[in-house]
Amino acid sequence: xxxxxxxxxxxxxxxxxxxxxxxxxxxxxxxxxxxxxxxxxxxxxxxxxxxxxxxxxxxxxxxxxxxxxxxxxxxxxxxxxxxxxxxxxxxxxxxxxxxxxxxxxxxxxxxxxxxxxxxxxxxxxxxxxxxxxxxxxxxxxxxxxxxxxxxxxxxxxxxxxxxxxxxxxxxxxxxxxxxxxxxxxxxxxxxxxxxxxxx
Numbered sequence: 350x351x352x353x354x355x356x357x358x359x360x361x362x363x364x365x366x367x368x369x370x371x372x373x374x375x376x377x378x379x380x381x382x383x384x385x386x387x388x389x390x391x392x393x394x395x396x397x398x399x400x401x402x403x404x405x406x407x408x409x410x411x412x413x414x415x416x417x418x419x420x421x422x423x424x425x426x427x428x429x430x431x432x433x434x435x436x437x438x439x440x441x442x443x444x445x446x447x448x449x450x451x452x453x454x455x456x457x458x459x460x461x462x463x464x465x466x467x468x469x470x471x472x473x474x475x476x477x478x479x480x481x482x483x484x485x486x487x488x489x490x491x492x493x494x495x496x497x498x499x500x501x502x503x504x505x506x507x508x509x510x511x512x513x514x515x516x517x518x519x520x521x522x523x524x525x526x527x528x529x530x531x532x533x534x535x536x537x538x539x540x541x542x543x544x545x546x547x548x
Contacts, residue, residue, distance in 0.1 A: 352504050352511045353447065353544070354524075355478075356491075357458035358433060359516030360534045361440045362468075369432035376421065376428050379413055387412040396459040398485030402426035405461065430467050433460075439537055441474045448477040457482040457500050457513075459490045479503070491515070492523035501527065512547055514540060 355361055365373075374384050387409045395405035403422050410417045417425065448454055456478045460468070462485045468475060475481060480503040482496065489496035501508050508528035515521050521531035532543045 352453040352455065352506055354455045354457055354482075354500055354504075354511055354513045354529070355444065356513075356515035356517075356520065356534070357456060357460065357468075360514055361437060361444060361456075362433065363435040363437055365432040366435065369428070373425065373428050373432060376424050377409075377413075377415075377417070378421075379415060383413060392459075393490055395461045396484045396490040397488055398462055399488075400461075402429070402461065402463045426463055430464050433464055434467065434471075436472065443537060443540075444474060444477055453504060453506075454478045455480050455482060455500050455504060455511075457484075457491065457496060459484045461485050491517075491520045494523065494527060497524050497527040497529065501529075512544070 358364060370381075370385075373388075374381050377384050379387075391405060391408045391412055394400050394408075395402075400408065403419075403426070406417055406422045406425050444454065454477060456475070458481075460483050465483045465485050480500075482500045482503070484490040484496065487496065487499050489499060491497075497508075497513070501511065504511055509530065512530045512532055513521060513524035514532045514534050515524070516534045518533050521533050525531040530547065532540060534540060
């Protein structure tokens, strides 16, 4: 193993907190279960950069049989960005330590345009990665094979020399089907051990 490809949310950055999820539900004015079904059902084109934030939220409203005016859409975009903005400081430090040791690092994240721009403005540690595979910029989102193939090409390495780290098993399986090694992320100590065993 000579390179590590990281997922961002659920690994280096945190998932939405209960408070952040509740804020989104209040802003939408839609009960939780219905809201989240439409939120995720409509997400992939947004993550691939095929839609803007307002276009995405209008598609969510259509799915819900609701109407969001421009003001509410702007509030939803802002609340959504804020909900994904918390990072894991221990993981950020670990990424920096790996980079300092000369490990080749890449990032592959399903992330829409407004959130990508937010991270690029506010998170200088993104510069520790050799490349950023942001789904809205590369036009492919996990677990689509093309997303992983894009990263393999950027590394310029055989896939078996790349360890992919993600908190979602289906994304890890997709990477393994492309020839990469996979690690289902559950904690930093477990990742340290996986890297030690990978050599």
